[in-house]
Amino acid sequence: MQSFLDVNAMRAWLDARATALTERDTVPLLAALGRVLAADVVATLDVPPHDNSAMDGYAVRVAELGQPLPVSQRIPAGTVPRALADGSVARIFTGAPLPPGADAVVMQEVCTVGDDGRVSVDAEVTLGQNIRRAGSDIAAGNVVAPAGKRLTPADLGLLASIGIAEVDVIRPLRVAVFFTGDELAEPGEPLADGKIYNSNRYWLTPLLLQLGCEVTDLGTVPDNFGATREALTDAADFADIILTCGGVSVGEEDHVKAAVEAVGTLDLWKIAIKPGKPFAFGRVGAADFIGLPGNPVSGYVTFHVFVRRYLEQRQGLAEVREPSVIRLKAAFEWTRADARREEYLRVKRVVENGETVLARFANQNSGVLSSCAWADGLVRLAPGQTVAPGDWVDYLPFE
Amino acid sequence: MQSFLDVNAMRAWLDARATALTERDTVPLLAALGRVLAADVVATLDVPPHDNSAMDGYAVRVAELGQPLPVSQRIPAGTVPRALADGSVARIFTGAPLPPGADAVVMQEVCTVGDDGRVSVDAEVTLGQNIRRAGSDIAAGNVVAPAGKRLTPADLGLLASIGIAEVDVIRPLRVAVFFTGDELAEPGEPLADGKIYNSNRYWLTPLLLQLGCEVTDLGTVPDNFGATREALTDAADFADIILTCGGVSVGEEDHVKAAVEAVGTLDLWKIAIKPGKPFAFGRVGAADFIGLPGNPVSGYVTFHVFVRRYLEQRQGLAEVREPSVIRLKAAFEWTRADARREEYLRVKRVVENGETVLARFANQNSGVLSSCAWADGLVRLAPGQTVAPGDWVDYLPFE
Numbered sequence: 001m002q003s004f005l006d007v008n009a010m011r012a013w014l015d016a017r018a019t020a021l022t023e024r025d026t027v028p029l030l031a032a033l034g035r036v037l038a039a040d041v042v043a044t045l046d047v048p049p050h051d052n053s054a055m056d057g058y059a060v061r062v063a064e065l066g067q068p069l070p071v072s073q074r075i076p077a078g079t080v081p082r083a084l085a086d087g088s089v090a091r092i093f094t095g096a097p098l099p100p101g102a103d104a105v106v107m108q109e110v111c112t113v114g115d116d117g118r119v120s121v122d123a124e125v126t127l128g129q130n131i132r133r134a135g136s137d138i139a140a141g142n143v144v145a146p147a148g149k150r151l152t153p154a155d156l157g158l159l160a161s162i163g164i165a166e167v168d169v170i171r172p173l174r175v176a177v178f179f180t181g182d183e184l185a186e187p188g189e190p191l192a193d194g195k196i197y198n199s200n201r202y203w204l205t206p207l208l209l210q211l212g213c214e215v216t217d218l219g220t221v222p223d224n225f226g227a228t229r230e231a232l233t234d235a236a237d238f239a240d241i242i243l244t245c246g247g248v249s250v251g252e253e254d255h256v257k258a259a260v261e262a263v264g265t266l267d268l269w270k271i272a273i274k275p276g277k278p279f280a281f282g283r284v285g286a287a288d289f290i291g292l293p294g295n296p297v298s299g300y301v302t303f304h305v306f307v308r309r310y311l312e313q314r315q316g317l318a319e320v321r322e323p324s325v326i327r328l329k330a331a332f333e334w335t336r337a338d339a340r341r342e343e344y345l346r347v348k349r350v351v352e353n354g355e356t357v358l359a360r361f362a363n364q365n366s367g368v369l370s371s372c373a374w375a376d377g378l379v380r381l382a383p384g385q386t387v388a389p390g391d392w393v394d395y396l397p398f399e
Numbered sequence: 400m401q402s403f404l405d406v407n408a409m410r411a412w413l414d415a416r417a418t419a420l421t422e423r424d425t426v427p428l429l430a431a432l433g434r435v436l437a438a439d440v441v442a443t444l445d446v447p448p449h450d451n452s453a454m455d456g457y458a459v460r461v462a463e464l465g466q467p468l469p470v471s472q473r474i475p476a477g478t479v480p481r482a483l484a485d486g487s488v489a490r491i492f493t494g495a496p497l498p499p500g501a502d503a504v505v506m507q508e509v510c511t512v513g514d515d516g517r518v519s520v521d522a523e524v525t526l527g528q529n530i531r532r533a534g535s536d537i538a539a540g541n542v543v544a545p546a547g548k549r550l551t552p553a554d555l556g557l558l559a560s561i562g563i564a565e566v567d568v569i570r571p572l573r574v575a576v577f578f579t580g581d582e583l584a585e586p587g588e589p590l591a592d593g594k595i596y597n598s599n600r601y602w603l604t605p606l607l608l609q610l611g612c613e614v615t616d617l618g619t620v621p622d623n624f625g626a627t628r629e630a631l632t633d634a635a636d637f638a639d640i641i642l643t644c645g646g647v648s649v650g651e652e653d654h655v656k657a658a659v660e661a662v663g664t665l666d667l668w669k670i671a672i673k674p675g676k677p678f679a680f681g682r683v684g685a686a687d688f689i690g691l692p693g694n695p696v697s698g699y700v701t702f703h704v705f706v707r708r709y710l711e712q713r714q715g716l717a718e719v720r721e722p723s724v725i726r727l728k729a730a731f732e733w734t735r736a737d738a739r740r741e742e743y744l745r746v747k748r749v750v751e752n753g754e755t756v757l758a759r760f761a762n763q764n765s766g767v768l769s770s771c772a773w774a775d776g777l778v779r780l781a782p783g784q785t786v787a788p789g790d791w792v793d794y795l796p797f798e
Contacts, residue, residue, distance in 0.1 A: 029586060029601055030601065030604060030605065033605045033608070033609075045590065047595075047766075047767050048595065048766065049590060049595070050592075050593075054766075076581075076582075077580060077581075077582040077593075077595075078580065078581040078582025078583070078593050078594055078595075078622075079582075079593050080592045080593045094693070094694075095582060095595065095693075096582075096593075097592075097593050132766055136765075136766075137765045137766050137767040137769065138767055138769065144769065144772075145772065152605075152772065152797075153601075153602040153603075153605035153606045153609065154602055154699060154768045154771035154772040154774075154797075155768075155772045156601040156602055156605055157598040157599065157601045157602030157603075157695055157699070157768045157771070157772070158598065158767060158768040158769060158771075158772045159586070159601070160586045160596055160597065160598040160600070160601035160602075161595075161596050161598035161695065161767050161768065162596065163584075163586050163587065163588075163590060163596050164586055164587075165585070165586040165587025166587070181476060181477065182475075182476075182477040183475075183476040183477025183478075183494060183495075184477075185562075186564070187428060187558070187559045187562050187563055187564040188562065188563075188564025188565070189562075191444065191448065191562060193449075193479045193496075194449075194476075194477050194478050194479045194495075194496050195477055196446075196447065196448070196476075196477075196494065196560075197559055197560050197561065197562050198559065199556040199557065199559040199560035200556065201559070202428055202429065202552075202555040202556045202558070202559035203552040203553055203555055203556030203559075204552075204556075205429060206429065206432045206551075206552035206555055207552040209432070210432075210552065223477075294493070294494070295493075296556055296560065300553060300556070325750070325755060326725065326727070326748070326755045327754055327755055328725070349725070351724070355726055356724060356725045356726055366535070366536045367446075367447065367453075367531055367535075367536050368446050368536040368537055368557060368560050369553045369554075369556045369557040369560065370536065370537065370543065370557060372553035372556070372557075373543075373544065373551065373553040373554045373556075373557045375553075398551075398553075399798050
C-alpha cells in the first residue's frame with residue numbers, strides 16, 4: 001500500500017505506535033548518564049541536613065553583639081558543633097553546621113579580631129543572616145527527578161547530593177541496522193566503476209549511539225530477496241527496531257519491501273516533505289521496521305523529523321524533542337518554495353551585529369551530506385513558504 | 400594573589416593560555432565521533448563519480464523523443480551501462496550511472512509502456528533533466544571537513560561518501576579530577592552527622608566525558624596538605640589539566656591553595672559573576688590546574704561560562720561554543736539585579752502560544768543542583784540588568 005501523507009499526519013501515526021519500553025536496569029549513578037529514569041526519584045533526606053553556614057565567618061547570637069566577644073569553638077565543615085557558649089562567637093566555615101544557639105553568621109570580611117583574640121562585628125547583623133536552613137534546597141519527600149527524564153550531568157549531581165548511588169533506568173533500546181545495495185562500497189576499499197561509498201552507515205550508527213541506543217550493525221546485505229529476508233528475521237530475534245536506508249520505494253529493484261512483506265507487515269508512504277518522501281514502517285515479529293530513504297540527505301532529515309522522536313518515545317522519554325523548535329531570524333533568502341511539501345533547509349546559527357541569526361547552506365540540492373555536516377539544524381518551511389532576510393523562521397537544532 | 404576580574408577579562412586571560420594540543424591519533428571513522436580533526440580532509444575523487452540518474456525512470460536522448468521507443472538496456476544502480484543505442488531508451492534507477500549518449504532522464508511517472516514494450520513520454524523533457532552531474536556534490540580537491548572541527552554523525556557520513564576509512568584527530572585531552580573535604584560522603588554511604596554527599600564528582604566527570612575528555616578520577620583526597628600535594632604531583636605526571644571543586648578560596652581550611660603553590664604556581668580570582676566568584680588557575684609541572692568553586696551550582700555555572708570554552712580550545716577546536724548565544728524572549732520577571740556582577744539564571748525553553756520563550760527556575764539561590772537539572776541553559780544578565788516578561792535576553796544552551 002502506498003499512501004500520501006503530510007508531515008503532521010505521519011508524526012501522529014507514528015506517535016500512536018510508539019510504545020515506551022518498561023523493562024528496567026539498575027545501574028550505578030555514573031553509568032546512568034543519558035539513560036531514561038524508570039521511576040520518580042524521591043528524596044529521603046533534607047538538603048542541607050542541618051542549618052549551616054553560607055559563609056566563612058563567625059556564628060553569633062545577634063542579641064549579644066555590640067561588644068568584642070571571645071571565640072569559644074571552631075567549626076570546620078564536616079564536624080559536629082557544641083552549643084554556642086553564652087557570650088561568645090564560633091569560628092565557622094562555609095557549609096559547616098550551625099552550632100545550637102547561634103542565630104546568624106557574620107562574614108569574616110566585616111569582623112575584626114583584636115590582640116586578645118576577641119571578635120568585633122563592624123556591620124549590622126540580622127537574625128538568620130547567612131544561614132542556609134535544613135531542607136531549604138530539598139525537603140525529604142520531594143521528587144528530585146521525574147520518571148521519563150533523560151539523565152544529564154546536573155541530574156547525576158543532584159541525585160548524588162541526596163545520597164543516591166544507583167538508579168532504575170529503562171533498558172537501552174536495541175536497534176539493528178543493515179544496508180542493501182550492490183552498488184555500495186565500504187570506505188577504504190577502491191571504488192569500482194558504477195559503485196558508490198556507503199555513507200548511510202556512518203551517520204546512522206553514530207546518531208543512534210548519541211541517543212543512547214544499543215546498536216547492532218548487520219552490515220551490507222546482498223541485494224536479493226533471500227539475503228534481505230534472512231537479515232530481517234535474524235534482527236527481529238533480538239532488536240526492538242530494525243532500521244535501514246533505501247530499498248523501500250516503489251522501484252522494482254527494491255527487495256527490502258518484498259522481504260519485509262514476506263515475513264511481516266509494511267506500510268509505505270510518500271510524505272509531503274522535502275528532502276525526503278519515501279518512508280516505510282512495518283513489523284517483523286515483535287520488532288518495528290523503519291525504512292528511511294536511501295539518499296543520505298533525505299535519510300538524515302527524515303531521521304531528525306520522524307525517527308528521533310519515535311525512538312525517544314520508545315525509550316520512555318516523557319518529553320520528546322519536537323517542542324524544542326526555536327524561532328530565529330533568517331539571514332538568507334529562499335524564493336524557490338515548494339508548493340505542496342514541507343521543506344527542511346539545512347542552516348547554521350551565526351552571529352551578525354551581536355544577534356544570532358540563521359545562515360543557509362548554499363546548495364540545498366546536494367545528494368551528499370555537505371549541507372548536513374555544515375549545518376547545526378534545520379529550518380522548517382510550510383508548503384509555499386518563502387523567506388526574506390530578517391523573517392522569523394522555525395529552527396530545529398540537531399542537538 | 401587575589402585579583403578581582405569581570406567575566407570578559409577572565410575569559411580573555413584564559414584564552415591567552417589555551418594552547419591547543421597538536422598530538423594526533425589515527426582512528427577508524429566510526430571511532431572518530433566527537434573527536435577533533437587534526438587536519439583538513441580533502442576529497443580525492445568526484446562525488447558523484449559519474450553523471451547519474453536522480454530518478455527511477457528512463458534515460459533518453461531528448462532529440463529522439465516524440466515517438467514510442469524500445470528499451471535497449473536496463474541499468475540498476477551499481478552497474479556499468481553501455482552507450483545508449485540509437486532510437487532507444489534505457490530503463491534506469493536512482494543513482495545508476497547515465498549511459499553515454501543519453502542527455503536526460505524522464506521520471507517513470509510520466510512514461511507509458513505500450514503492449515509492445517515501447518516507451519512513450521507524456522511530458523516536456525529538457526536537456527540534462529534529472530541528471531546529477533559528476534562532481535556536482537563534491538569536486539576532487541575540495542576540503543570536505545576542516546581541521547579543528549568536532550566530528551558529528553553528518554561529518555562521518557560525508558567522509559564515508561568520499562571513501563575515507565580513517566582520520567587524523569587530536570588526541571583526547573587528559574583531565575584528572577579530585578575532590579577534597581573531610582565533610583564529603585559518597586552516595587550510598589550513610590550520612591554521618593555534619594557530612595554532606597559529594598555531588599561535584601557526579602556532574603563534573605559526565606560533563607568532561609560528554610566533551611570527549613579522557614577522565615581520571617583520583618577520588619576524594621583527605622583534607623590535609625600532604626595528601627593534596629601528592630594528588631597534585633601524581634596527576635601532573637599524566638594529565639593535561641587537573642580539575643577540582645572547592646578548596647581554593649581564601650578560607651584557612653583550604654589546603655588545595657597551599658599545596659598548588661608549593662608544587663607549582665597559582666592565581667586566584669574573585670570573578671564578578673553570580674553564582675560563582677572564586678576561581679583558580681595555575682600550573683603543576685606541565686599540567687594546568689583549574690579550581691572551581693566548591694558550591695555545586697557555582698561550580699556548574701563556572702564550568703559552562705569559563706571551563707568548557709577553555710577545554711575546547713585546548714582540544715584544538717577551531718570554533719569554540721561561546722558565540723552560540725541565542726536571543727530569546729523571557730517569560731519571567733527578574734527584579735533583584737546584582738549591581739556589580741554578571742548573573743547567570745538557570746532557565747528552560749518552553750513553548751507559549753506557539754513561540755519559544757524562556758522560563759526561569761523559581762529558586763535561583765539554591766545550593767543544590769535542582770536549578771541546573773531542571774534548566775537547559777543559562778540567561779546571562781549584565782550587572783544591574785532586570786528582566787520583564789517579553790524582554791529579549793541572551794540564552795546560552797547547555798548543549
